[in-house]
Structures are given as C-alpha cells and as structure tokens.
Amino acid sequence: MQSEMTTDRIMADEVSLSIDDTEVTVPAGTTVFLAAERVGIDIPHLCYEPDLGLPPSSSCRLCLVEVEGARTLVPSCSYAASAGIVVRTDTDEIREIRRMVIELLLSNHPHDCLTCEKSGDCDLQKYAYELGVKAPEYAGELIPPQPVQDGPAISYDRTKCILCGRCVEVCHNVEVTGAIDFQERGFDTHIGLPPGLPRDQSGCTECGNCIDVCPTGALSFVGAEGKGRTWELGRVATICPYCGVGCTIVLNTRDNRVVKVTGQPGLGINHGWLCVKGRFGFDFINHEGRLTGPLIRRDGELVPASWDEALDFVAEHLTQIKQEFGPDSIAALASAKCTNEENYIMQKFMRAVIGTNNVDHCARLCHASTVAGLAQAFGSGAMTNSIEDLDQATTIFVIGSNTTECHPIIGAAIKRAAQRGVPLIVADPRTIELTEYAAVHLRQRHGTDVALVNGLMNVILSEGLEDEQFIAERTEGFAEFRASVEPYTPELAERITGVAAEDIIRAARLYAQAPAAAIIYSMGITQHTTGTDNVLSLANLALLTGNLGKRGAGVNPLRGQNNVQGACDMGGLPNVFPGYQKVDDDEARAKFEVVWGSSLPASSGLTVVEMINAAAKGAVKALYVMGENPMLSDPHQSHVEEALKKLGLLIVQDIFLTETAQLADVVLPATSFAEKEGTFTNTERRVQRVRKALEPPGEARGDWQIICELARRMGSEMSYSGAAAIQDEIAFLTPSYKGITYDRLEQGSLQWPCPDRDHPGTPILHVGRFTRGLGKFHAVEFIPAQELPDDDYPFALSTGRILQHFHTGTMSRRSEVLGALVSVGVIEINPQDAERLGIADGQPVRVSSRRGEIEINAVVTDRVTPGTLFLAFHYREAPANRLTIAALDPVAKIPEFKVCAVKIEPVW
C-alpha cells in the first residue's frame, strides 16, 4: 500500500533534462539510459538489457555518458536523471572509451565467432562491429574456447563470459533457485555452481533462463549446437504445450525442425521466462515415432491405410453402431492438449452429428471438483484471479499444490513473493520446495483437508477475524455454515489432521489478517472422493475473510494441462455446451439446435470413468479418443484395459502410438501444437493464440479437419475456412467468449469473460457481484478417504507429478534433455519405514494394492511422512494407475488419485 503511494508521488514528480541536445521529460528516478531510449537514442549497453527487466549491474562501462559538470563519465544504465542535467551520449572521448571496453573484453576472449553458436545474436560481436574494433590491441596469446557441459542441456564457457551477472541475477531473483554465482576473483572470476556439486544436486532446475539472458556465447544450449545460425532460424511465438500456466514460447526452427525453444524478453504472462519442460521438452515434435499416416487393424495388426479408407471405415462403423445401439452407445474423449477450436468441433460432432452428450476429457481426472465446487459457491468454476495478482497478495496460502514442480512459473512467482517478505502458508503432507519458504508448513494427513480448513475457519470465527461486512453484503448461507465449523476446534482438527493446533492458529491468523490473501490449490485438493467438499471448504475460507473480487486475493485452482481450461470452456464435458450452458436448459439447447441445425439430447452424458465402466459392461460400443491416453492416465489400469478391449470400435486420434492407440481399431494421425493455428486458454482464463511453425509430418492432419471430414462422410456438413472461423462460431454461441476474435488476439491475449468486442477481458472475477449473485457458504463435514491403510495394505499412497515430466510422459519422455534429467520413476518412502522394511535408497521395491502391482526403485527421503508413499504417474513401465482406486467424488466424479492403500516390499 505504502509503496504504491510513494510510486504515485514519484510518478507525479517529473524532471526535464537534455540528452544530445534533445529535451526529454521523464518521471524522476528514471535512469538516463531509459530517458534516452524515450527519444530514440540507443546507448550501447552490454551488461544491462532493459527488456529483461533485471536491475543493472553496471559492470561493463559500455554505457558511459558525459554529464556536464560531472567529474567523470557515468554509467547511464544506473545513473538517475535529474532536472536540468545536460547529457552527451556520443562524443569522441566516449567512443574511444567504448572501443577500449570492447577491446579489453576481446583481449581474453576466444575469437571463434566463426563457429560460436551465439554469432549473429551476440552483443559483444555486435558492438565490436558497430564500434569498428578490428583486432584487439592487447591481443596476447590466443585463447581457445573452454566450454564445460555439466548436465544434459547447459554449457558454460568462462572464456566468453563478460561477468555481467545477468545469469546470476536471473537465477537468484527470477527463478529463485540461486544455483550459480560468481566464483573466485580477479582473472579467475567465473560463474559457477558450488564446486564439486553436480548440476542436478545444486538446486538448478535447468530452466535455462540463464542461457536466454546471456549476452554472449558463454552460456548455451548444447542441443542446438551446429543445428543452425541465428539468421537461419525461423521464429514463431506460440504457447507452451505442457502445463496450464500458458507461457509464451518461441519455436526456433530450421528445415521443418525445432532447433530450440527460447523465451522472448517481456513477452507473455511468463515475461519470457520458461521452465525446463517448456524450454527443453520439444523433441517430441520432430520425433521419429510421430504418426504419419492412418492405421487400421486388420487380422489383429494395425496396418497402414489411406485417409479415405480410414475415414470411411470410421464413418461407416459409427453410423452402423448408432443405428443399431443408439447414439448413447458412442462416447468420446475430447482433449486438454488440443486447441479450443478442436475441442469445440469434437463436442459439436458428438452432440450434433452423433446425438449424444457422452463427451468428457481428462479434466474429470484433475479439476472436475473445482468446476463443480466453485460453480456452486461463486457461479463460475475457474480461477478467480490472475497470475499477475500474486504480486499484490500480502499472504499466500498454497494447499495441495507442489507449485514449483507442477506450475514452475507460478511457483517462481510465489518464491519471489516470499523473498519479498510475503508470508507463505503451505499445507502439504509432503515436504516440497515451497515449504522452505513457508512461514508455516501444515503437514496434514492425506485426505484430511476439510478438517484442516474447517479448523482454520473455526479459529478465524472464534477470534473474530472474519470480514463481517463482506459476509453481510455479499454472501448467503452463513448461519448454517458457522454452525458446521463450530465443532472443528484446533484441537479436534489436530486430532484428525495431525497438524499441531498452534500451527493451525498461526496459519489462520496469517491468512485472515492479511489485507489480500490468495489461495492457490491444485490436485492435492481435487483428486479425492471429497474433492468437491475440499473446494467448497476453500471457497468458504475466502468468503469468510472477504478475499474475493479484489487484487491479490481469490481462490485460484491451478489447472494441469495447457488447455484443460479451454477444453472445459468449450463444452468438452457431458453436461454443458460451450461456456457452461447446461444441456438440460431448454433455452440454451434451442439456441444450439438452431445454429447447429440438428436436434440435441437434453440429458447429461457419461463422465470419463463412467464411460470406461459402461464400455466394460458393453453399454458403450464405440469410443473416439482425441489426444488422450486413458491407459496411463485413468485409475485402475487393468480395468481400463479390459474395458477398451471390449469395445466394438476404438478410434484413437493422436500424434503418437500411445498405450491406448495400441489397442485401437483405427488410428488417425493428428498434428502437434507446433503444426497448427488455434487458441489455448490457460489456468487464469486467458485465451492465447497458438501459431503454426512447422508443416505436419507425413500425412498427419489437424484434429478439427479430421472430425469435419468424418462429419461430412456421415452426412452432416461441417466446414470452416480455418481456426478463426471456428472461433467466430464459438463467440457467437458462448457469452463469455463473445468478444474474442483472432484479430483482437493478435494484439494480445484476453481473459474471459469477454462479453463484447470492446471489452478488455476480466482479470478478476466476482468484483462487486458474484457470477451467481451472492457468494454461497456451504456446510462441509470431514469424511475420510475411501480406502485407508489397513493391516494388509498399511501405506497411504499418493500420486502426482515431478518437474521434469508431464502427464503420461508421451511428450516429455521423448525429450532428450528431460529424459536425461530423470530417466526412471521412483517411489518416495520415509527413512523410518525404509529401515523397518529393510529398504535401501535406490533399491527396487514391489508396490501392490488390491488392484495391481508395480516394481520401481525406492528413494528414501523425509519428504514423505512415515506411513505414506509418493509416486509420480508419468511412467509406462511402472504405471501408478495400476495401483490407484477408481473411487469417485459423488458430485464431480473425480477419482481419488491422492489416497489409496498399498503395501511395499523390497525386491531382491
């Protein structure tokens, strides 16, 4: 608050100065460098780069300027403009000094621009050229380049390092890992990890942001070596295909291959910073395993077929199944990986052409409970605030989100906030990176979130910390809710959750007393049989303290997949049309019937797990899977496999022959995100343009083109001139997307709701009024997880993700760098348990549940508490979902991935 006021005052204070005889007026405090930039004067600069948003280190002296009356030349990158000063940026003296600076730097720099990867993009080279530095005057002995590669991706060459410190700044204060720093001194000074520590143990996340900021070839990505010079590369800005953060990435391409991925300084919600997946996880695009032509199963084998054969085959069989068993015998999985346009077309096809609402996708498996819970409480099932908002939060409460691994760019923002002194409350049964930054770590038992949050609210109410005015004016259902949390004293909450009562009290105060407190949560909250209850509890907490409809606050679910938000928005769900318009709402249905030109079913369709069950029972005969891999992603694998094998027709449309595709009757090769136009909607409801950078491999086709072709063969015309035309139809039918057009998206992304063409988008929901009118409290009681540990299966297993891999590994595990970083899965076990069971670190173990077993190596760590195990689900050779239970949340039908009972034993 205070700092805002000071900035305001400074902003009001302007100063005028003269730069190279031009008058310029800037806010006081502006550097001479930036003042000059305003009037189009580009002062040479090497250690500083304004676009990066990093503070100047003022170490290179290239930006020296003359200020009349000053004794010496001053570095303009850090020298503040003051009223009336007269600045010269380009005198003979200055040019001479600049030349000297460059000559000095080049004097102990290898002159291998001929083969240096940075050539053409190197600031040192650029200034040597601009200043006409031929051969350095002090050239001593020739210095050979000395690149040192540690780890699979990054190489550092101290001979090319100008010690500008940008990489150190980024590592400590943007990525907030602080893996590298200046080492030694004098001529020996260089940038380094703690000596002797391998990169992967140094805290380095391999985000590669240090590479992007390096002005010379000192830091580089080894994978791009020899694959193309800067000027030979095509550059296309698009959206990362991994997580829901939705970072803008730049694909650098040559000869129809991606050579490397970079960030564009300042661009996108990530401001150009990337995580290890976004930067190094691109090999799948040009992978030799990409599907390049349709396949049809003949005599038990998948054999190549022409598009005509494959499409006719599918069209005929779908038509026949529909006629024989009715439209509801057909189901489809839309895809959180595909674009909005593709998802729209998929659900339209299922509803208008097939005539069923049996369409769902993996959002069911991650955030169905969010959509259900937040819609009940607020009227809109999405993240209430924006990622940018975290800068304004005065307390951050992270629960059930391992943010630094699963949503790294948001994780880094949280770490930056904590570094600024914003108190962080972390509730997680495991020790995660964020717990290091936490003011309070609440280590609740698995599946006890409702009790924990009720405990927090009990404290808030008993201490009178609730926001009475907000409750009175903007909410309903308070009385009943209040009664429901009364029993949850901190002592009772401690008994249920295992979290000390005093920690509950401390966290409650921290949260409730903050002017703006943000709740961040993810699958640790949603993937439970009580997922919807958990979400409602968090909604209650925010309502109770008035933390909604304002900056820095909110209830913020972080969505897993790049476009899981969009796939939901587009109606890739069995109960709603695009924009969450209910299929059983006659008015909505009538509107869609008119535009789509066919009559539509009014009853909700099947959810993911219900589809599988129906397939197993024979009620669903055909399943059309677009870009999903239920064999690995869905709970209780053996049951899924059995069900899929029972289908009369399994159609899989994907970019790889996934575990699911291997069971298909027809496989249709689709394009990857790099080969198409479209939009993704990120976790904060931000609709962003995906742009085509490459031609598809072989005969692969875009998902919506394939579906439209099928529709045509089934006698329904669905044709569009392109993705933009589909978006126009979406806008026409979907109030929250109404104002979104491709023309507007070219100017920048838009956050829905965006109700008309002039609307700027909505960064914060529920300002002044909830989508549903009043915010609704819900009384929520604690219910234990469905399957608790017992004598036979004494451990509680929780599943999740790790930084280096994604989802079922189809994409990330095909990346050389990501594969090299983490090649095998592991299960985490507490040292106490390990000792008792005779399990050593790194030893193979057998883990079994009532549903199956896997073998995997153990990691002995106190990241997990005694009696619990943690396993990532990315690995096809040790699929976590052979163990998990398909117990469902009764409302959202989300499976309980976060708790199931298992036993573990060493394998000798």
Added chain:
Amino acid sequence: MAETIAAQQAAAQAPSEADIEALLDELNVSSESNLISVLQDVQARFGYLPAPALEEISRRTKIRLSRVYGVVSFYAQFYTEPHGRHMIRCCRGTACYVRGGQRVIDAVKAELGVEEEQTTQDMMFTLQTVACLGACALGPLMVVDSTYHGNMDPRKALRVLQMYQEDSG
C-alpha cells in the same frame, strides 16, 4: 597417489557432522549472522572449511550455497581443503611469468613433492598458485603465509622453504 594422500589427510581431519552442528550452535548461526565472520570462526576451529560445514552454514543463514562458495573462493584467506602449517602462494601472473615465475613454481613442486592445491605428507606446506598477487614489481613473487618473498629464482625459493622447515624443526 598424491590425491589419495590428500584424501586421507582430509578424512583424518574432517570434523564430524556433530562437531559441525555443535560449533554452529555455539556460534548461533542464523539468517542474522554475518557470513564472513561465521566463515572465519569455523575455519579458526577446523583449520579449513569442510564442505558439510558450508552446506550447513548455507542452510542456517539462508544464503545460497553458490553464494557461500562465491565468498569463500573470493577471499584468499579461506580454504576448503585441510592445508599445511604454512601456505605457499606462488604467482603465475604475466609479470612474474616473464621473469621466470614458472621455474620457481616447478622447483617448489619438485622439492616438496606436491602439485598445486596439495599439502605435503608431513602437513608442513600447502602449495597454491595465484593469478596475480598485485606486487608485480617484485616478481617473481612467492608469499609464504603473509610474508612476501620477491625476486625469486629456484635457488632462492628453496632457501626460503628451508628457513621455514628449520624454524619448525
């Protein structure tokens, strides 16, 4: 061979985890502490800065390990390996080099039977070389502990070493 000796020496001298914890408790090391004085105190106790101590210091001060090492390696006074009673630093900077600095270094190495950054078996000397000691006019330069010995040549250097050996003998 030399390395295994160094390793053995290190192992023999390495303080245990408990020693480290105890010392850092005693010094009350926290995020409020001054890093340099903590490093000095720890080195005063153990004679050098063992890696596990630096890791623990980093944890307690909440200063990144990379930065702790940055500071340690910036100051010549800090050692991350156990070292001998006397620290020899020979200059390999340009000014010293052109006047025969390398021959001095070679002679010292041969006499003591160690390479750079190693300690003699009797724990008497540790040899280091340094890029420039900042007294180029005196080159070739050899500094033992804090005493500067200028205008060295191999013969003079060996005499200096002898002096220290006799002193302690």
